[in-house]
Amino acid sequence: GYFQAGEEEQQIIGEIKAKKPDILLAALGVPRQEKWLAAHLGTLKVPVAIGVGGGFNVWAGVDKxxxxxxxxxxxxxxxxxxxxxxxxxxxxxxxxxxxxxxxxxxxxxx
Structure with missing residues (x-):
C-alpha cells in the first residue's frame, strides 16, 4: 500500500531488508515507484526490482x-x-x- 515518507518508510525499508526478497514489485504509480526504487535500491540489495504500476489491479481482477x-x-x-x-x-x-x-x-x- 501507500506509505508516508519518514518513519513509516524506514519501517517498510527495514521489513524489505529483513525478508531479503529476490524480487521486489513496487506499485506506487508512475513516476513515484521508479523514483522510490532508484533512491532505495542500493540500500535494499534486492537483485530484481520492478515498478509494476496498475499491473497488480489487472492481476487481481480489479481492472480488466x-x-x-x-x-x-x-x-x-x-x-x-x-x-x-x-x-x-x-x-x-x-x-x-x-x-x-x-x-x-x-x-x-x-
Missing amino acids: RAPLWMRKINLEWLYRLIRQPWRIKRILVLPVFVFAVVFSRFRPGR
Missing part, C-alpha cells in the same frame, strides 16, 4: 485488460485512459520522466 486488438497495436494505455480518465496527468508525466532520465546521462561531469 484492454481488448486483444488494442493490446496487439500497443494501445492498452489508451484503453486504460478512456476507462480511467483521472489518469491523464500521470500518463503525461511518463514521457517527461523518460526524457529527464535519458538526458541526465548526457550531462557534463557524468
Whole structure:
C-alpha cells in the first residue's frame, strides 16, 4: 500500500531488508515507484526490482485488460485512459520522466 515518507518508510525499508526478497514489485504509480526504487535500491540489495504500476489491479481482477486488438497495436494505455480518465496527468508525466532520465546521462561531469 501507500506509505508516508519518514518513519513509516524506514519501517517498510527495514521489513524489505529483513525478508531479503529476490524480487521486489513496487506499485506506487508512475513516476513515484521508479523514483522510490532508484533512491532505495542500493540500500535494499534486492537483485530484481520492478515498478509494476496498475499491473497488480489487472492481476487481481480489479481492472480488466484492454481488448486483444488494442493490446496487439500497443494501445492498452489508451484503453486504460478512456476507462480511467483521472489518469491523464500521470500518463503525461511518463514521457517527461523518460526524457529527464535519458538526458541526465548526457550531462557534463557524468
